[in-house]
Amino acid sequence: MEWEVRWPDGQTEQVQGDESSSWDWKPVGDGVFDVRMGLRNLRVELVEGPDNQGHVLIRVNGVERQLQVLDRQMLLLESMGMSNAEVGLEMEVLAPMPGKVLSVEVSVNETIEEGQALLVLEAMKMENVIRAPRAGIIASVGVEAGVAVEKGVALVTYELEP
Numbered sequence: 001m002e003w004e005v006r007w008p009d010g011q012t013e014q015v016q017g018d019e020s021s022s023w024d025w026k027p028v029g030d031g032v033f034d035v036r037m038g039l040r041n042l043r044v045e046l047v048e049g050p051d052n053q054g055h056v057l058i059r060v061n062g063v064e065r066q067l068q069v070l071d072r073q074m075l076l077l078e079s080m081g082m083s084n085a086e087v088g089l090e091m092e093v094l095a096p097m098p099g100k101v102l103s104v105e106v107s108v109n110e111t112i113e114e115g116q117a118l119l120v121l122e123a124m125k126m127e128n129v130i131r132a133p134r135a136g137i138i139a140s141v142g143v144e145a146g147v148a149v150e151k152g153v154a155l156v157t158y159e160l161e162p
Helices: 072-079
Strands: 003-006 012-015 023-029 032-037 040-048 055-060 063-071 092-094 099-104 117-123 126-131 136-141 154-158
């Protein structure tokens, strides 16, 4: 299982991200997908999120739905009686505004200090240095120089602290 999707009515679904999945996702735009689930076809659009607890707002065939999507790490934390929010650690650095990434100053597996420059984001003709909110190890860098990003996009993800 790659993700667990939790609907507001209490239903949960296990979603595989491999070839054995019964869902066929075809991207048709930024955050917009045509999804084939068995004999059903759906248009799924990401409206907002995900936040650090996996809550997202999506639009399915024009109807907005709030749900929670948990990855393996989030499920592991939950099984130990914790969550990203309860741990008190920011696991991702999100774009504070839409803009263009001018440079990326960190790389995967790099140990960084609080306040260290992560990247430079140009917005409204101003260069904004995005700094690390805490010390840690970089698990992934979700952007590269020259890429335009929307507000809320994950720029950098931290490794889970032992």
